[in-house]
Amino acid sequence: MKFxxxxxxxxxxGAGAPGAxxxxxxxxxxxxxxxxxxxxxxxxxxxxxxxxxxxLKREQVTxxxxxxxxxxxxxxxxxIAPYTCPIxxxxxxxxxTTAFLDVSGRRITSAEPAQAxxxxxxxxxxxxxxxx
Numbered sequence: 001m002k003f004x005x006x007x008x009x010x011x012x013x014g015a016g017a018p019g020a021x022x023x024x025x026x027x028x029x030x031x032x033x034x035x036x037x038x039x040x041x042x043x044x045x046x047x048x049x050x051x052x053x054x055x056l057k058r059e060q061v062t063x064x065x066x067x068x069x070x071x072x073x074x075x076x077x078x079x080i081a082p083y084t085c086p087i088x089x090x091x092x093x094x095x096x097t098t099a100f101l102d103v104s105g106r107r108i109t110s111a112e113p114a115q116a117x118x119x120x121x122x123x124x125x126x127x128x129x130x131x132x
Contacts, residue, residue, distance in 0.1 A: 023066070101122070
């Protein structure tokens with residue numbers, strides 16, 4: 001089940017075939033993850049509790065994320081789900097459903113280069129998380 005979820009995530013964001021080579025992950029501040037988690041108060045409480053347990057401030061935590069695939073040229077430099085955040089002795093992993101939107105807020109359903117170039121925003125919903 002875990003492998004299938006990872007494979008689905010890789011195919012969804014266009015990471016390519018398994019074994020296609022290592023990718024460089026993007027880094028995002030924990031504040032970005034907290035903003036993303038705002039509609040999930042239980043997740044926000046869990047993150048804050050773990051920060052207290054670890055004696056850390058949120059500015060001290062940097063998460064990793066998948067980089068936006070190159071075909072989404074207007075969104076380069078951003079990180080998207082899955083996110084991994086080491087907080088003290090725990091590691092938080094968050095997955096999400098990712099949608100690419102154009103300037104009008106409409107979802108782009110094709111990854112064709114002409115369509116992908118119109119993307120100006122990423123919407124991540126349906127967050128699922130796991131602590132390890």
